[in-house]
Amino acid sequence: MRFSPGLLDEIRARVPLSELVARRVSWDRRKSQPARGDYWACCPFHQEKSPSFHVDDRRNRYKCFGCGASGDHFRFLTETEGLSFPEAVERLAEQAGVALPAPDPQAAARAAERASLAEICEMAARFFQDALAMSGGEQARDYISRRRLRPETVREFRIGFAPNGRDALKRHLIGKGVDEASMVEAGLVIRPDDGRPTYDRFRNRLMIPIQDERGRVIAFGGRTLDPDGQPKYLNSPETPLFHKGMMVFNFHRAREPAHRTGQAVVVEGYMDAIAIAQAGMGNVVAALGTAFTEEQVGRLWRLAPEPVICFDGDAAGTSAAHRAVDRILPGLRSGHSFGFVFLPDGKDPDDLIADGGLAAFTKELAGSQPLIDVLWSREVDAARIDTPERRAALEKSLEELVRTIADERVRRGYQLDIRLRLSNLFYQQARAARGQNFGQGGAQGGQGFGQGGGQNFGQGNAFQKVPSGQARGSDLPGSSMFGHERMLCGLCLKYPELLERHVERLAQAQFGDVLHARFRDELCRIATELQDVPVSGFFETLDTRFFQILSEALDGPEEAGAPGGGGTGSGAGSGAGGGQRMVARFHDLLQRLPILRHEPPADFIEDLFCHTLDVLELRALEQDLEAELAALGDGLDEADWERIRAHSQDLARRREECARDEQEIAERGKVFRSARPVSSTPAGAAARARAAMGQGAIAGAGG
Incomplete structure (x- = not known):
């Protein structure tokens, strides 16, 4: 139903915005001036100690000067309770005593x-x-x-x-x-x-x-x-x-807590949902059957952008998850996906809660696997890749599945992610088939993904373990940009869409570390000149140093050294158990960028990525200026001086911009951290257990 502007204005006029907002905040008496319709409070959308949330009853608007949230009556209900716009209008119309148009x-x-x-x-x-x-x-x-x-x-x-x-x-x-x-x-x-x-x-x-x-x-x-x-x-x-295919059980109760926490949990039966809700987790719903429909998928996305589906860990649960993947894939869109959890075989949520309380169930949720991991495990587990024909068949199967994704941006991200995984899988399988130790040959002599050069990015690597800070000749990080380069490598792998959108700029960036530079070069080749070439046809042409970072990032620091760690023979871990191997993926990136544990939005991650490129470009300009000054020596004429001065002024301007951007990113990071503490996310418990919160070069202030 469409609502006229006049009707909406009448509803706003009859219900003071401050009355609606007051249900969720306490007004600051020192700053608020009720007689003028001017109210201040601590923001209901993020945690803060001093009130920066303002409500103006005269204009019927609210705005937080901390996190930027703003809107009117209807926006406030949709943001705080997860109502749709028509539902918000109906709710307020009933409260205001305004009759809605007859259908x-x-x-x-x-x-x-x-x-x-x-x-x-x-x-x-x-x-x-x-x-x-x-x-x-x-x-x-x-x-x-x-x-x-x-x-x-x-x-x-x-x-x-x-x-x-x-x-x-x-x-x-x-x-x-x-x-x-x-x-x-x-x-x-x-x-x-x-x-x-x-x-x-x-x-x-x-x-x-x-x-x-x-x-x-x-x-x-x-x-x-x-x-x-x-x-x-x-x-x-x-x-x-x-209509069974459109309903989910407990939606009306779960909507507000799911909206507040940014997460929803989907279980198989309504008795499971009731047990979990009784234990204290309100953001839980149940599917009315294990075969998801497109309508149910859309309804679950109204609760949270990435709900977690919880299945039994037996064959039936795995089969149900695989059916759900096929149903969900076509509707994937930017910022919306699903996670999957497989409970221990023979256990349901009620059993876990009875044995270990809500913490036991939350611990299982912490191991949730992204949809792409479940898809990958399913296809790789069922495949043999010991011949060129079988490798090509696996690649074709994955390509056909990914091609069903309607959203072009998501589809391209999946395609690149799958190609990188296949490169790693085929490479490791080929080396294992030749009986070569992964730490020898062409892979030897470079640095593993985990060695952070004194910056908290994890220690050691899967190819050759060395004590932290110990020099290995040319392998010792010798640049202050080492951490930024490493960060870009990890972000490109975790968020392939960033590589897609910024490939030209990334290709032109100056990397001081040889391993990073070779990895970046091959990564950009895969995204550009090799994008239409089958992985099975080019993976053996790639620089072996490329696989050092790729393998450690995809397999985790404990797996990359093992032959077949990326999945050789018939697969890479079972559908239910494969996620246990995958929990280490991007471990070191999370150590360097702890803000990622708080699941910041895509635009924040992209801003962080671009800022890191800015820092590298700024350092390159500084080096150019230093080299030019060294070359000129004492023979500096007026033209040289003007050129150097202009160069210096440009550098000063870029430094100020970088510093301002870094401060802004850090402040935004603080907001995300307070709004979504790690413990409130499904991955929070495991994240706390797996690693302490490291301080990144950029995200330390905000993470």
């Missing part, structure tokens, strides 16, 4: 029908709740006790019991004046084709109401209480109210 007659009739069916479902929900407490509900209460559900949880989720009689619910609804046709339409009773009387769909089952985004009961899920009963779980059929 067309047909839409009004459909809305009236849905409202009527929702009322019937509400009656059924109350009946089931009452039946749980009455005689006959003992078995259901015993089951609730075994599942360790507290009374307040049973009330919150409105859990009930469907009696074992043929028509207990039907008789109750008839007594409330509901006709049988409406009961059938609501999915509550079944009308046999042979003309026999209608009967209750749900009998002798624990009943869990399924609610829509507004919290209305629109359907039910019933868990059988008969040990031999089938099916174990029974959902309502499709109705005008309930």
Whole structure:
């Protein structure tokens, strides 16, 4: 529905913005001037100690001078509660007493029908709740006790019991004046084709109401209480109210905590979701079945940009994850994806929480794998790559899958990422097949990705371990730019889209370290002149030093030295277990740039990347000036002096710009760090355990 500007203005005029915002902040009495409609508070969007969040009731606008958040009534609701714009308008219109435009007659009739069916479902929900407490509900209460559900949880989720009689619910609804046709339409009773009387769909089952985004009961899920009963779980059929392929369980409760934390967790069943919510994690939903639909994917993205899907670690869970990957791939878009977690075989979330509390479940979430890792493991596990033909077949399979991604930017990023992984995989397999030690031959003599030259980027490397700071001839980092070069190498691998967009500028940057320079050269070749050449046809032509950084970044410092560490033979780790090997990926980059643990947005990462290039370019200009001065010696004429002065002034200007940019990046980093502490992200617990927060050359202040 489209809303006229006049209607929106009327709603804003009737509800003071300060009244809406006051539900989430405490006004600073010293700075606020209520008589003038001028209010100040600490920002609800990021953590701060001094109030920089301003609300102007006269203009109906808010703005935070710390993080930049701004908007009106409707924007505030969409930002704080995750409502869609129409939902925000409806919410505020009801609060303001403003009537919304009437829909067309047909839409009004459909809305009236849905409202009527929702009322019937509400009656059924109350009946089931009452039946749980009455005689006959003992078995259901015993089951609730075994599942360790507290009374307040049973009330919150409105859990009930469907009696074992043929028509207990039907008789109750008839007594409330509901006709049988409406009961059938609501999915509550079944009308046999042979003309026999209608009967209750749900009998002798624990009943869990399924609610829509507004919290209305629109359907039910019933868990059988008969040990031999089938099916174990029974959902309502499709109705005008309930479309299984569009719904996720607990969406209306999870929306606000998911929006607040920036993360959502998706589990397989509603009993799992209830157990997790009871343990204290509110941002959890459940799929109504393991086959995701495009509509459900879009709905989950309304909760968070990268929800984490949690599956059992058995064959069925892995298979469900693989089906989900295929369904999600075409709809991927910039900033939106999914993570995957595979629980230990035989365990569900309720088991983990019972054994180790919410911390045990959170620990599993910390090992979530990006979608591309699950896709990679699935394809590589099933492949043999011991001949050119088999390598080409694997590459073709991955290319065809990635080609289904509609978003061009995401598709190109996946294509480059996959090509880099294939290069590493084919290289390691070829070396292993020849029986060569990965630390010998052409790979020997360069530095591993983990040696940071005194800057906290991890120690040692997978090719030849050396004590920190010990010189190895030409391998010793000899430039203050070593850390910046290393950072660019890691960012290019972790975020291939940055390489795509800035390849020309990266190719022209002056790298002082030979290993970094050779890696950069080959990386740019893959992204440009080799972009249409099959990986199986060029990987053996690449400089072997290129694979030193590539292997350590992709496989982690503990894996790169092992033959097949990147996946040789038939694969690179199982679908459920492969992620255990991958947790070390980019470990050293995270050590140097701890801000990445807080999952900053893409524009921040790109600004950081470009600033690092700026620093390298500035250093190159300084070296050019030093070389020119050294060449001139004492023979400096007026023209030379003017040229040197202009060069010096340009350098001074660039230094000021760099310093200003670095300060801005550091300040933005502080905002992201306070808004999304590491412990609030799924990877937070593991990130804390895997490595201490190192201080990067740039991100130290902000990370």
